[in-house]
Amino acid sequence: xxxxxxxxxxxxxxxxxxxxxxxxxxxxxxxxxxxxxxxxxxxxxxxxxxxxxxxxxxxxxxxxxxxxxxxxxxxxxxxxxxxxxxxxxxxxxxxxxxxxxxxxxxxxxxxxxxxxxxxxxxxxxxxxxxxxxxxxxxxxxxxxxxxxxxxxxxxxxxxxxxxxxxxxxxxxxxxxxxxxxxxxxxxxxxxxxxxxxxxxxxxxxxxxxxxxxxxxxxxxxxxxxxxxxxxxxxxxxxxxxxxxxxxxxxxxxxxxxxxxxxxxxxxxxxxxxxxxxxxxxxxxxxxxxxxxxxxxxxxxxxxxxxxxxxxxxxxxxxxxxxxxxxxxxxxxxxxxxxxxxxxxxxxxxxxxxxxxxxxxxxxxxxxxxxxxxxxxxxxxxxxxxxxxxxxxxxxxxxxxxxxxxxxxxxxxxxxxxxxxxxxxxxxxxxxxxxxxxxxxxxxxxxxxxxxxxxxxxxxxxxxxxxxxxxxxxxxxxxxxxxxxxxxxxxxxxxxxxxxxxxxxxxxxx
Numbered sequence: 001x002x003x004x005x006x007x008x009x010x011x012x013x014x015x016x017x018x019x020x021x022x023x024x025x026x027x028x029x030x031x032x033x034x035x036x037x038x039x040x041x042x043x044x045x046x047x048x049x050x051x052x053x054x055x056x057x058x059x060x061x062x063x064x065x066x067x068x069x070x071x072x073x074x075x076x077x078x079x080x081x082x083x084x085x086x087x088x089x090x091x092x093x094x095x096x097x098x099x100x101x102x103x104x105x106x107x108x109x110x111x112x113x114x115x116x117x118x119x120x121x122x123x124x125x126x127x128x129x130x131x132x133x134x135x136x137x138x139x140x141x142x143x144x145x146x147x148x149x150x151x152x153x154x155x156x157x158x159x160x161x162x163x164x165x166x167x168x169x170x171x172x173x174x175x176x177x178x179x180x181x182x183x184x185x186x187x188x189x190x191x192x193x194x195x196x197x198x199x200x201x202x203x204x205x206x207x208x209x210x211x212x213x214x215x216x217x218x219x220x221x222x223x224x225x226x227x228x229x230x231x232x233x234x235x236x237x238x239x240x241x242x243x244x245x246x247x248x249x250x251x252x253x254x255x256x257x258x259x260x261x262x263x264x265x266x267x268x269x270x271x272x273x274x275x276x277x278x279x280x281x282x283x284x285x286x287x288x289x290x291x292x293x294x295x296x297x298x299x300x301x302x303x304x305x306x307x308x309x310x311x312x313x314x315x316x317x318x319x320x321x322x323x324x325x326x327x328x329x330x331x332x333x334x335x336x337x338x339x340x341x342x343x344x345x346x347x348x349x350x351x352x353x354x355x356x357x358x359x360x361x362x363x364x365x366x367x368x369x370x371x372x373x374x375x376x377x378x379x380x381x382x383x384x385x386x387x388x389x390x391x392x393x394x395x396x397x398x399x400x401x402x403x404x405x406x407x408x409x410x411x412x413x414x415x416x417x418x419x420x421x422x423x424x425x426x427x428x429x430x431x432x433x434x435x436x437x438x439x440x441x442x443x444x445x446x447x448x449x450x451x452x453x454x455x456x457x458x459x460x461x462x463x464x465x466x467x468x469x470x471x472x473x474x475x476x477x478x479x480x481x482x483x484x485x486x487x488x489x490x491x492x493x494x495x496x497x498x499x500x501x502x503x504x505x506x507x508x509x
Contacts, residue, residue: 033103033107034107034111035103035104035105035106035107035108035111035125036104036108036125036196036199037199038100038103038104038107039100039101039104039125039128039129039132039196039199039200040196040199040200040201041100042096042097042098042100042101042104042132043132043201043202043260044201044260044268045092045096045097045100046097046132046135046136046351047260047351048271048349049089049092049093049096049097050139050349050351050429050431051260051270051271051272051349051350052271052272052275053271053272053275053276053283053284054271054275055069055072055075055083055085055283056083056084056085056088057085057088057089057092058089058430058431059075059085059430060430060431060433060434061284061428061430062075062076062430063078063434063437063456063457064423064426064433064434064437064445065287065289065290065326065445065446066286066287066290066428066430066433067285067286067287067338068284068285068287068323068324068326068327068328068330068335069283069284070282070283070284070285070324070330070331070332070335071283071329072283073327073328073448073450076327076328076448077327077448077450077451077452078448078451078452078454078455078456078457079452080452080457080460080461080486081452081461084463084464085460086144086460086461086462086463086464087463087464087465089143089460090140090144090462090465090466091463093139094140094152094153097136098133098136098137098152099153101129101132101133101136102133104129105126105129105130105133108122108125108126108129109122109126117189120186120194121194121195123182123186124182124183124186124194124195124211125195125196126182127178127179127182127183127214128179128183128195128196128200128210128214130175130178130179131176131179131214131217131218131221134172134175134176134179134221135221135351137149137168137172138169138172138221138225139431141165141168141172142228142435142490142492143459143460144165144459144462145165145459145477145488145490145491146162146163146164146165146168146477147162147163147165147168147477148160148161148162148163148473149162149163149168149171150163158469158470159469159470159472160470160473161473161476162473162474162476162477162480164480165481165491166229166232166233166491169225169228169229170229170233170236172225173222173225173226173229173236173240176218176222176225177222177240177243179218180215180218180219180222183211183214183215183218184215186211187211187212187215194209194211195209195210195211195214196210197210201260201261202258202259202260203217203258206255206256213256215249216249216250216252217251217258217352219244219247219248219249219250220250220258220352220356220357220360221352222240222241222243222244223241223244223245223250223360223361223364224352224356226238226240226241226244227241227360227363227364227439228435228439228492229492230363230367231439231492231493232491232492234369238369238370241364241370242369242370242371245361245364245370245371245372246371250361251352251353251354251356251357252354252357252358253354253386254353254354254386254389254390256354257350257352257353257354257390258351258352258353259348259349259350259351259353260348260349260350260351261346261348262345262346262347262348262349263345264345264346265345266278269345269346270343270344270345270346270347270348270349272342272343272347273343273345273347276343277343282332285323285324285332285335285337285338286305286306286321286322286323286324286335286336286337286338287323287324288323288324288325288326288446289323289326289443289445289446290323290423290424290427291306291321291322291323291336293420293424293443294321294424295321296406297401297404297406297407298401298404299401299424300388300393300394300397300398300400300401301387301388301391301393301424301427302321303339304339304341304391304392304393305338305339305391305427306321306336306338306339307337307338307339308320308321308336309321309322309334309335309336322334322335322336323335323336325449326445326446326448327448327449327450327451328448338428342428350428350429351429351432353386353387353390354386354390355383355384355386355390355425356422356425356426356432357383358379358380358382358383358386359379359380359383359421359422359425361374361379362376362377362379362380362383362409362414362418363376363414363418365379366411366414366415366418376409376411376414377409377411380409380417380418380421381398381409383418383421383422383425384398384401384407384421384425385398385399385402387421387424387425388401407421415440415441415442416442416443418440418442419436419437419440419441419443420442420443422436422440423436423437423443435492438458438490438492439492439493441493454486454487455486455487456487457486457487458486458487458488458489458490458493459486459488459490460486461484461485461486462474462477462478462484
């Protein structure tokens with residue numbers, strides 16, 4: 001009995017030396033997350049959204065008619081309602097990307113960095129976070145139009161107002177100007193270009209230094225956004241587009257592409273691999289629209305994009321490219337598939353590349369007023385060449401291809417020339433091609449046989465959750481853009497040929 005009392009006494013003494021509240025702490029899991037970890041997570045999540053083949057989150061490769069569904073053809077026919085796609089895209093961007101970037105900014109701001117010069121390191125990291133933040137916000141505006149911005153991401157405000165899309169867009173360009181100036185100034189004071197380094201899965205290991213690469217990415221993004229504004233606000237577009245051209249520090253080689261290298265083991269694999277290969281699915285094949293174009297033009301990128309189909313119906317038997325009819329069911333085994341390299345777990349995700357910059361410069365030269373030194377044709381040729389080389393082709397193949405009359409740059413029809421080649425170059429970058437289709441209006445795609453009443457989606461309708469939980473602000477935003485319909489034309493692309501009649505009975509929700 002005395003031994004028991006003694007043991008209890010020792011236990012009570014030990015407990016009394018420790019706060020009772022400490023007993024509830026989980027010592028195995030961290031209580032806080034660093035700004036670097038938050039940035040890394042947001043970066044990967046954004047790339048996942050832009051790369052995935054999950055039809056609940058990303059149908060843009062279908063809208064661009066790169067892919068065609070085999071069995072379930074709802075999305076190929078532009079029907080975004082049944083799978084509640086707008087809700088998933090909206091929530092993914094706001095809850096899984098922007099919130100992490102916002103918290104990364106707060107955490108980095110509050111962190112003391114002991115390595116000299118610590119102010120420069122902090123400034124660089126905050127500018128890099130903001131550049132990615134701008135890209136995400138611009139994606140939301142390009143998808144929906146007016147969206148919650150100035151009052152968004154505030155846990156105490158569950159009914160944020162929607163800001164004007166064009167106003168948001170111009171504010172984003174202004175933010176890029178500040179970020180670029182910050183990083184450029186800090187390159188002088190800290191030549192090593194210290195940013196996130198290993199926490200940056202895109203540019204952290206680049207030989208040029210991550211800050212140098214982020215400046216190029218930011219300049220390239222600014223040029224893209226200015227071109228997006230060219231048809232609706234030429235004054236703003238030329239002012240800041242000229243600033244981007246004057247700076248000239250763009251992504252100009254494929255080694256500088258804004259690319260996320262996925263890994264071979266889950267959960268860090270390319271989401272397309274998880275969606276299709278690991279899941280044992282056969283949901284997508286090549287669409288006839290792009291197959292016919294590339295085959296007719298002897299495009300050297302075709303074998304990197306698609307597989308051939310062995311056919312015994314011709315003499316002698318041969319391997320040919322066969323595309324599926326857009327919007328119709330098809331046989332996976334008798335149609336060209338997406339090339340196996342595109343389903344690899346390590347297939348990189350891409351959100352910006354050198355060919356895109358050259359096409360933007362070709363457009364700026366064609367429009368005039370942007371201070372571009374080169375010719376539209378030279379930039380166009382560089383864009384085509386950069387794309388072919390990035391996919392595994394050669395400069396010689398690019399030269400042969402550019403000599404084809406249907407491929408050669410046509411200055412009188414520059415939107416068509418650039419639009420067609422961007423379409424081919426952006427393969428598997430469906431979101432960016434969806435933007436270019438609405439903006440430049442080329443190529444003119446095939447109309448699916450059972451297209452939804454709203455027709456080609458000029459935008460996503462707002463999430464149904466917004467209609468019920470933020471009704472007043474949703475109604476105001478819908479009225480401001482001309483109605484919450486998929487065929488409402490946003491301010492970037494007035495007069496799109498995909499716009500359907502404004503008869504409400506023919507609207508696609």
